Amino acid sequence: MIQMAKQYGRQSPTTPFLMVRCSAPATWCFFSGTNNYVWESFNNPTDTILPTQVMGLGGMLFSRLTQNNYSRGRFELHFSNEDVKLYLVSRPDDHYYRFEMFNATNASESASYQLVFNESAYINIVKRNGETVPLPLISWRQSTFAPNSNNYYRATLDFDGVFRQYAYPRMRSLIDGDDQSWSVVRYLPDNICNAFPDQYGGSGACGFNSYCRAKGGTPSCECPPGYTLMDPNNKFGGCKLEFPQGCGVLDDELKDPMESYDLANISGLNWPYGNYEVL
Numbered sequence: 001m002i003q004m005a006k007q008y009g010r011q012s013p014t015t016p017f018l019m020v021r022c023s024a025p026a027t028w029c030f031f032s033g034t035n036n037y038v039w040e041s042f043n044n045p046t047d048t049i050l051p052t053q054v055m056g057l058g059g060m061l062f063s064r065l066t067q068n069n070y071s072r073g074r075f076e077l078h079f080s081n082e083d084v085k086l087y088l089v090s091r092p093d094d095h096y097y098r099f100e101m102f103n104a105t106n107a108s109e110s111a112s113y114q115l116v117f118n119e120s121a122y123i124n125i126v127k128r129n130g131e132t133v134p135l136p137l138i139s140w141r142q143s144t145f146a147p148n149s150n151n152y153y154r155a156t157l158d159f160d161g162v163f164r165q166y167a168y169p170r171m172r173s174l175i176d177g178d179d180q181s182w183s184v185v186r187y188l189p190d191n192i193c194n195a196f197p198d199q200y201g202g203s204g205a206c207g208f209n210s211y212c213r214a215k216g217g218t219p220s221c222e223c224p225p226g227y228t229l230m231d232p233n234n235k236f237g238g239c240k241l242e243f244p245q246g247c248g249v250l251d252d253e254l255k256d257p258m259e260s261y262d263l264a265n266i267s268g269l270n271w272p273y274g275n276y277e278v279l
Helices: none
Strands: 002-007 010-021 028-032 037-040 053-056 060-064 072-079 083-088 097-100 114-117 123-126 132-134 151-157 163-169 183-188 211-215 218-222 227-231 234-241
Touching: 060 151, 072 151, 218 234
Parallel strands: none
Antiparallel strands: 002 010, 010 028, 028 037, 053 114, 060 072, 072 083, 083 097, 114 123, 123 132, 151 163, 163 183, 211 218, 227 234
């Protein structure tokens, strides 16, 4: 039983809410004290969807801010009548992943489309006529996905912008001693560091003034020499200068700029539109 006892710092009449498990598996519902339906967890996903969960047109997921900070993060997944796409919140008109498969001609046709995470652990788009279209295997890394009834599954838009599908063993294997923990079975995009087009601009996967390397689909964010993290607790929040920026004039003495700055060679990086073409 949950009661709302205060409002704006003042005592207010208590309003009891009863939280109970609904008929659908793993679904929780709120009912008011008068037994009116108020809220259901499956209808309000945040960063995760589960088997049997359905997302209607306009549905979305949003990442958390960091691994341990559940505030709203930098990435979103949107399902519309035209596509499924992933993008940065700061760049809603640009996407770093998109699956386009339909373009409904009227609102009644659009309203029937659904994104379904079915009981077999496949994520599909269901059309009005009942046709089922899976998210293409080519989009997923580790596309040889074979669901196992001995596992639990979930799909999460993680804080680093990667959409991952996870499995968790229902029972620990007594034969091989497998640990009971969530493991990644597939993910998209393949390499989020390279997923942003050159003309995209913006902060990319790692934030401004930083660079990104991916290993196994997981981005690692680093600061260039002379830069440090904006937030020491968030490697995905971008970097800042750790030295004062000037034009060679320090303490009223004119210095040769070549003595004030160093050029560092970092292999494997790309600076789109180099030579300051798009500042």
